[in-house]
Amino acid sequence: MTRVLVVDDDPAVVRALVISLRACSYEVDAAHDGAGALRAAAARRPDVVVLDPGLPDMDGVEVIRDLRGRTRVPILVLSARHCSTEKVLALDAGADDYVTKPFGMDELMARLRAAVRRAEPAGDRGGTVVETDGFTVDLAARKATRDGKGVRLTPTEWHLLEVLVRNSGQLVTQKRLLREVWGPSYGTETNYLRVYMAQLRRKLEADPSRPRHLITEPRMGYRFEK
Numbered sequence: 001m002t003r004v005l006v007v008d009d010d011p012a013v014v015r016a017l018v019i020s021l022r023a024c025s026y027e028v029d030a031a032h033d034g035a036g037a038l039r040a041a042a043a044r045r046p047d048v049v050v051l052d053p054g055l056p057d058m059d060g061v062e063v064i065r066d067l068r069g070r071t072r073v074p075i076l077v078l079s080a081r082h083c084s085t086e087k088v089l090a091l092d093a094g095a096d097d098y099v100t101k102p103f104g105m106d107e108l109m110a111r112l113r114a115a116v117r118r119a120e121p122a123g124d125r126g127g128t129v130v131e132t133d134g135f136t137v138d139l140a141a142r143k144a145t146r147d148g149k150g151v152r153l154t155p156t157e158w159h160l161l162e163v164l165v166r167n168s169g170q171l172v173t174q175k176r177l178l179r180e181v182w183g184p185s186y187g188t189e190t191n192y193l194r195v196y197m198a199q200l201r202r203k204l205e206a207d208p209s210r211p212r213h214l215i216t217e218p219r220m221g222y223r224f225e226k
Helices: 011-023 034-044 060-070 084-093 105-119 155-166 174-181 190-204
Strands: 003-007 027-031 048-051 075-079 097-100 129-131 135-138 143-146 149-151 214-217 221-224
Touching: 003 011, 003 034, 011 027, 011 105, 027 034, 034 048, 034 060, 048 060, 048 105, 060 075, 060 084, 075 084, 075 105, 084 097, 084 190, 097 105, 105 155, 135 155, 143 190, 155 174, 155 190, 155 221, 174 190, 174 221, 190 214
Parallel strands: 003 027, 003 048, 048 075, 075 097
Antiparallel strands: 129 135, 135 143, 143 149, 214 221
């Protein structure tokens, strides 16, 4: 069973999420502050984390960074903060998705399922090894290496890279990337793409400010070139 860690300081929200998640056959653990979230993540090893960044003891973005430093599991932010800057901060820290309150439980469950799918092995999809002058992408093994060393990618970073590499040399539109990586309900959240492409470039490109392989087509989409 998929184990979910719910992190929120509002007991009513935690109770509602625990009831709904258990009704959908998830195993659920809960924490009410940042320190408790980090302890629970280390002890219980969740498959996905649902986190409200407005915690009483720590900045939620710092909790995301700490979690991301020790695990690759998907992190869904659940927050009443609607501004774009807050979303970018959370995504840049390593969150995989951002859901604003008030939220529909059906939508949250759909996004959680999509996040879990992105983290699962894709199986044999005709994978190949793609080499550039700076890094290598092994689609079958779902890993990237740079200068002979493995590169740690989050599930969302990997899925985005995989879509681009499988369409090498072709423009992949922003809308298509959003729908393939985050799910069919996405199509306008271009800030997600900007954040994650910047992260991939920092990890893979020799000069992230002048990328040679992960190319932006302004106002259109992105392209991978060997």
